[in-house]
Amino acid sequence: MPAAEDVITPFAQADSSLVRVDQMRADVRFNFLNGSGLSVVVIDTGIDLNHGFFGGDANRDGISDRIVYNYDYYYGDSNASDFNGHGSNVASIIGSSDPTYTGMAPGVNIIALKVFPDGSGSAFTSDIQAALNWVVANRAAYNVVSVNMSLGTTTFNNSPGTTSYSTQMASLVSAGTAVVVASGNSYTGSQGVASPSSDPNAWSIGAV
Numbered sequence: 736m737p738a739a740e741d742v743i744t745p746f747a748q749a750d751s752s753l754v755r756v757d758q759m760r761a762d763v764r765f766n767f768l769n770g771s772g773l774s775v776v777v778i779d780t781g782i783d784l785n786h787g788f789f790g791g792d793a794n795r796d797g798i799s800d801r802i803v804y805n806y807d808y809y810y811g812d813s814n815a816s817d818f819n820g821h822g823s824n825v826a827s828i829i830g831s832s833d834p835t836y837t838g839m840a841p842g843v844n845i846i847a848l849k850v851f852p853d854g855s856g857s858a859f860t861s862d863i864q865a866a867l868n869w870v871v872a873n874r875a876a877y878n879v880v881s882v883n884m885s886l887g888t889t890t891f892n893n894s895p896g897t898t899s900y901s902t903q904m905a906s907l908v909s910a911g912t913a914v915v916v917a918s919g920n921s922y923t924g925s926q927g928v929a930s931p932s933s934d935p936n937a938w939s940i941g942a943v
Contacts, residue, residue, distance in 0.1 A: 756839060770843025774803060774877040775829050778866045778884045779822030781807065781815040782847035786823065788831040788838075789845055801830065801842075803877065806869070807849040808862040815849035822847060825885050846870075846877060850886075858886065860899045867903035874912055881913040884931070891919065891927030895935035904936040915940055 759765045782802060785792060789799035798805070805815035817823045830845050831838035848866040850858040863884075870882055898904075904914045918941040919929030932939035 768840075770830065770840025772842075772878065773840070774844040774846055774879045775840070776846040776848060776866075776870050776879055776882045777822060777826045777829065778848045778850055778863060778882065779817075779825055779886065780819040780851040781805070781817035781822045781849035782826050782845065783817050783823040784815070784847075786827075788827045788833045788836070790832060801832070801844050803844045803846060804873075805847040805849070806866075808865050809850055809852050809858065815847045817847075817849070818853035819851065819855065821885070822849065822851075825883060829883060844877070846879065864900060864903065867900055867907075870912070871903055871906050874907065874910055879912055881915055882907060883915050884937075885917045887917055887919055887929035887932055889919070890930050891925045892930060892933035893927040894933070896930075896933055898931040898934045900931050901934055901936070904931075904934050908936040913938060917941075 759768070782789070782805060784798045784802060784805065786799060790801035792798065793800055806813055807815045815822075826845050826847065827833075827836065827838055829838050830840050830843045832841040848869065850862040850866055852858075863886075867882070870879060873879070907914055914934075914937050916932035916934070916937040916939060917929070918932050918939045920942070927933070928939045928941075931937060
């Protein structure tokens with residue numbers, strides 16, 4: 736790995752009834768909010784391209800219909816298949832339409848940008864930058880409202896600071912696209928949040 740690259744690893748995240756999404760869906764004031772017509776980008780280990788959680792496959796191309804774009808930056812091809820499971824899990828928390836395991840926005844379109852190798856291993860900073868550059872360039876065309884990055888380093892920061900992705904994050908936020916980044920799940924006794932969730936334009940999100 737080049738010396739200039741950060742060591743980026745996937746972070747886990749879990750769904751929880753504590754956020755009371757079921758109550759929101761039962762409320763007539765909000766039950767229409769299911770993400771339809773919007774897109775969320777998941778920068779991760781890829782996605783299970785033909786999983787029923789992400790809709791049917793009306794055109795029989797082997798890709799669920801709500802996965803509207805996918806690309807593998809690690810290997811440089813247009814097949815972001817997930818051989819790890821982390822990215823598929825994250826995408827399902829966001830947008831699963833399964834009636835039993837329903838995501839936060841079961842009608843949202845998913846864009847899967849793979850930056851990790853098959854199996855285990857870390858991502859290259861340059862690949863994450865390239866993925867974010869794609870989002871900046873295509874945000875309007877796909878109506879992207881959020882970018883999810885459940886990844887980061889094991890370096891903890893106690894104040895906001897620039898990261899390798901600050902330019903892209905600032906551009907997305909200024910255009911109204913939320914950048915959601917895991918706070919980190921490798922706590923070792925040091926306070927703070929992991930990079931790049933410490934970027935001032937990131938929503939640093941922790942699980943419970």
